[in-house]
Amino acid sequence: MLELDRLVMDFGRFRAVNNCSFRVEEGSITGLIGPNGAGKTTLFNLIAGAFHPTSGRIRFLGEDVTGLASHQLFHKGLVRTFQIPHEFHKLTTLENLMMVPPSQPGESLFSNWFAWRRVSSAERDVERRAYETLEFLELTQVAHEPAGNLSGGQKKLLELGRTMMTDAKLVLLDEPAAGVNRTLLRKLETKIEILNRDRGYTFILIEHDMEMIEKLCAPVICMAEGRVLIEGDFETVRSNPQVLEAYLGETTGDAA
Template sequence: MQTEVSETATVDDAVLAADSVRKTFGEIVAVDDCSFEIERGSITGLIGPNGAGKSTMFDCISGFYQPDAGTIRFDGTDITGLPAHKIAHEGLVRTFQITRDLAEMTVMENMMLTPKNQTGESMFHAVFNRDTIERENAEIQRDAEKLLELFQLDHVRQEYAGNLSGGQRKLLEMARMLMLEPEAMLLDEPMAGVNPTLENDIVERIEELNRQEGVTFVIVEHDMDLVMDLCDRIIVMNEGRDLAAGTPAEIQNDERVLEAYLGGDS
């Protein structure tokens, strides 16, 4: 028997909401009138077949693409079309399928560069407020050390980022984004190319940050067992549209989802 799941199900407290978002590339419609809401403090999976529009939707939400139509709201504020750095400074950050660390800088240097509104970024303050900058840098370094310890990267703090394993680089990217003290994180295939040991580490960090710090996560991931175990709620996209939204149990028993994704060729 099919479990009916609302295609535009609302949540009690939405930290992120997409309303009728559309994105095209020439004649290709990548995201087609897609709407969904992400509950504050949740771990939400965004799934769908290859080409469903998941990563493009992430790009529209996080400011890397300008939507052709629709509205995106974060924490009650319209962020549609804002540049990526401004959205990140609002508290919504993302990671990528291919990590974007600075390979020729050390792990610690990657961490130190990330925090927003550093006093030393201003030429005036760099010359006349050196004491303030030194205090600020010491605080940033302490925060970086705590995160590197949390992500079990403290032993490679002076290693060049480009020398890390794929899994370690995924952990570093998450740690870097947390230097921005985000309210929500979009993780685009965080487990891709990661060995099982580091995959467990990433899952543990996500759960710990969600439970203890209240960080909201939205995760694009192809490992269905992991999604079903990790996520509180799942949104399904197909052919650029939102197909269904519900709990893992509801999604697993929805015939539309089984046909479009779980029972498909992808």
């Protein structure tokens, strides 16, 4: 589904991503781990179209998408979330979902005046779909609550729901466990599993929570200093001496 070929990203003299290559298979949940500063978020920004690589190629669904902007990739089904949720905090949870689908007829002034029946029908369809998404995420109780009032875990669920409203094919999840209590984290894990297993979503997951990585991800890719150290199953990656030194360090006991 996704292929990275010798990606390089330089910021002046600093090389944040260094000849990074790997493939993401359709239907997988790929874990991307590594210490802070390893280049994981920069790599996400390259994949999602926020940055243009210094060199190298990105292919998505067999198409060379190197250099395409985020909105162009969005329309192709490649969507990302952020470590800090980007909700519209004054809009309700329901409205945050309803505004996601692109090319809604209500966005056109002409349609609002001369095709209002079509606009009304489309809005009902989007609202129904948004309610179904909230029901799946178990957020119906906060449907009409301003999104800014949600807890950290609820905001992460809302971020996941927004990707569902796009019919995304590949979702980049940036530290979904950050700031989430354990109860909501288990719920978030379950929803990701269901979307992957039953609905065909493919995920790449940046995460420091090794329990989440172990539960969800195969394969696991470890980065350090902008390059890929190793790729394999969780046990292989966790026990690799380079990973223990570069990533786990003093937390080896906790991760084990």
